[in-house]
Amino acid sequence: MSTSPxxxxxxxxxxxxxxxxxxxxxxxxxxxxxxxxAVASVAIPLAIWWGVxxxxxxxxxxxxxxxxxxxxxxxxxxxxxLLVDFTIYRxxxxxxxxxxxxxxxxxxxxxxxxxxxGWSRLLERLSMPAVTVLQLIPGLAWIPVGILLFGISERxxxxxxxxxxxxxxxxxxxxxxxxxxxxxxxxAKMMGADGRTLFxxxxxxxxxxxxxxxxxxGFANGWRVLVAGEMVVGTATGxxxxxxxxxxxxDYAGAFVCIAIICIIGLIVERGLLLPLERRTIDRxxxxxxx
Amino acid sequence: xxxxxxxxxLFPNDETGQVVQALQDIDLSxxxxxxxxxxxxxxxxxxxxxxxxxxxxxxTSGRVIFDGEHVRQPGPDRGVVFQEPTLFPWLTVEQNVAxxxxxxxxxxxxxxxIVSHFISLVGLDSFARARPxxxxxxxxxxxALARVLALDPGALLMDEPxxxxxxxxxxxxxxxxxxxxxxxxxxxxxxxxxVEEAVYLADRVTVLAPAPDSITADVPISIPRPRDRFSPxxxxxxxxxxxxxxxxxCCVLPSQAERPGQTVSLPGG
Numbered sequence: 001m002s003t004s005p006x007x008x009x010x011x012x013x014x015x016x017x018x019x020x021x022x023x024x025x026x027x028x029x030x031x032x033x034x035x036x037x038a039v040a041s042v043a044i045p046l047a048i049w050w051g052v053x054x055x056x057x058x059x060x061x062x063x064x065x066x067x068x069x070x071x072x073x074x075x076x077x078x079x080x081x082l083l084v085d086f087t088i089y090r091x092x093x094x095x096x097x098x099x100x101x102x103x104x105x106x107x108x109x110x111x112x113x114x115x116x117x118g119w120s121r122l123l124e125r126l127s128m129p130a131v132t133v134l135q136l137i138p139g140l141a142w143i144p145v146g147i148l149l150f151g152i153s154e155r156x157x158x159x160x161x162x163x164x165x166x167x168x169x170x171x172x173x174x175x176x177x178x179x180x181x182x183x184x185x186x187x188a189k190m191m192g193a194d195g196r197t198l199f200x201x202x203x204x205x206x207x208x209x210x211x212x213x214x215x216x217x218g219f220a221n222g223w224r225v226l227v228a229g230e231m232v233v234g235t236a237t238g239x240x241x242x243x244x245x246x247x248x249x250x251d252y253a254g255a256f257v258c259i260a261i262i263c264i265i266g267l268i269v270e271r272g273l274l275l276p277l278e279r280r281t282i283d284r285x286x287x288x289x290x291x
Numbered sequence: 292x293x294x295x296x297x298x299x300x301l302f303p304n305d306e307t308g309q310v311v312q313a314l315q316d317i318d319l320s321x322x323x324x325x326x327x328x329x330x331x332x333x334x335x336x337x338x339x340x341x342x343x344x345x346x347x348x349x350x351t352s353g354r355v356i357f358d359g360e361h362v363r364q365p366g367p368d369r370g371v372v373f374q375e376p377t378l379f380p381w382l383t384v385e386q387n388v389a390x391x392x393x394x395x396x397x398x399x400x401x402x403x404x405i406v407s408h409f410i411s412l413v414g415l416d417s418f419a420r421a422r423p424x425x426x427x428x429x430x431x432x433x434x435a436l437a438r439v440l441a442l443d444p445g446a447l448l449m450d451e452p453x454x455x456x457x458x459x460x461x462x463x464x465x466x467x468x469x470x471x472x473x474x475x476x477x478x479x480x481x482x483x484x485x486v487e488e489a490v491y492l493a494d495r496v497t498v499l500a501p502a503p504d505s506i507t508a509d510v511p512i513s514i515p516r517p518r519d520r521f522s523p524x525x526x527x528x529x530x531x532x533x534x535x536x537x538x539x540x541c542c543v544l545p546s547q548a549e550r551p552g553q554t555v556s557l558p559g560g
Contacts, residue, residue, distance in 0.1 A: 183373060183377045184377055184379065186365065187371070187373065187379075188390070189366075190345060190347075190365040190367070190369070190370065190371045190439075191370075191391030191394055191438070191442060192366060192367040192391055192394035192442070194394070197394055201390070205379070205381040206381075208381070284381075284422065285381050285422065285424065286380060286422060286424020286425070
């Protein structure tokens with residue numbers, strides 16, 4: 001090709017080279033301010049907590065635990081001190097187990113029914129009103145139902161977790177399946193896919209991004225109600241149970257430790273596990289973000 | 292190989308309550324290993340006809356016969372290449388090509404061999420592990436072609452497969468399709484509204500007009516292969532076909548042309 005050299009040379013490299021240090025500096029400034037914001041987002045709530053603790057302790061004469069008190073109690077508990085008759089590990093383990101069972105039930109049932117409702121317009125029309133209502137029922141409202149069904153036992157807590165986590169999973173999976181393009185289904189059928197293949201290899205992966213966000217919401221619902229469930233249903237162990245029991249011993253720092261652990265675990269699962277999983281799926285498939 | 296007898300297709304329009312006639316009394320016969328282009332203006336039922344042969348839709352009346360049997364449902368004996376690539380975004384190129392073979396329960400090592408053969412046939416060896424969103428439009432259509440060729444179908448049904456591509460890519464893919472077709476001979480039904488494309492590719496061009504006119508011309512293209520798309524013969528045949536098309540009524544209002552199936556509404560048609 002013989003383009004005139006004067007026109008072809010837009011002197012991009014020198015411009016780029018000159019811009020590079022400027023860009024680098026800008027990026028450094030950006031990452032610095034990013035880090036500052038991240039630190040502040042933790043420091044400011046802690047400072048407010050501290051201020052409230054000091055203020056309340058002085059004005060009302062009750063021992064409102066400061067972050068430091070809570071931290072000291074946490075260390076003591078982690079070293080094996082008992083909280084409401086058991087170690088913190090036992091409480092945590094029991095809570096996680098209850099949550100895992102309830103949540104797995106919700107995920108399994110939610111995915112299967114979501115796939116079916118997305119597949120069949122009739123089933124969707126029959127069931128969706130009920131699912132929508134299910135979503136509106138506050139977690140604590142399941143307590144009488146659970147107690148009638150399972151008595152005062154761990155199974156009531158598990159039931160409450162499953163009941164509150166279910167609706168968002170069903171709703172999102174249904175939406176995901178309905179969002180799978182008709183053309184993809186045609187393509188699959190044209191390539192000899194039977195019903196099972198359509199479900200497992202087209203509808204399920206096709207609805208995965210939606211399904212994962214449903215699971216995220218379901219997780220948050222279930223995790224919240226776990227604590228409430230343990231508080232009300234006397235399960236004798238668990239973070240929620242010991243939180244409510246600790247106050248009888250005036251161990252408010254212990255109760256605060258439970259709150260902190262609940263927050264941290266929730267944060268780890270949501271930010272460390274579910275959100276990255278969802279992002280990775282979406283990026284890997286090159287899909288537009290749905291939210 | 293493909294046989295349409297007195298085929299009509301009506302689409303009820305739920306909103307207006309009207310019935311839209313997409314195809315009326317179509318008779319068409321395509322022989323084994325014949326490359327037929329179905330040509331016509333947008334929205335005159337070409338895609339509907341292809342969907343009937345593919346088994347995605349059933350005719351309102353008449354019969355669609357493939358390889359001596361009634362078409363009742365889609366199947367791997369009729370490989371469809373859509374206008375959109377419709378690849379599975381969660382599968383790699385390899386896995387997309389292997390999808391149909393898995394359904395046919397082809398044994399793993401054999402499957403691997405077939406997949407890599409067809410991926411290199413369409414020139415995508417170095418993209419075997421890529422996902423669809425990493426490919427250009429032309430590359431995606433190559434994968435779409437490879438995945439149906441891998442099933443060794445009796446017929447290839449192509450619904451404006453290159454319609455969404457730029458002119459240069461389209462020409463390249465036409466050449467590749469012909470090259471592949473010389474190696475793996477198939478019956479091809481190729482829907483297009485591009486006259487040059489039809490002339491360059493086809494053994495026979497069938498012109499479809501809006502119902503109730505149905506098939507208005509059936510022109511054999513006897514230019515020897517390999518063809519030169521710039522040759523006087525190709526140009527001559529193109530002009531002849533353009534004249535035929537010029538006499539056809541325009542199918543639909545532009546707003547309706549976008550919606551497949553909702554083609555022509557004829558009072559008392």
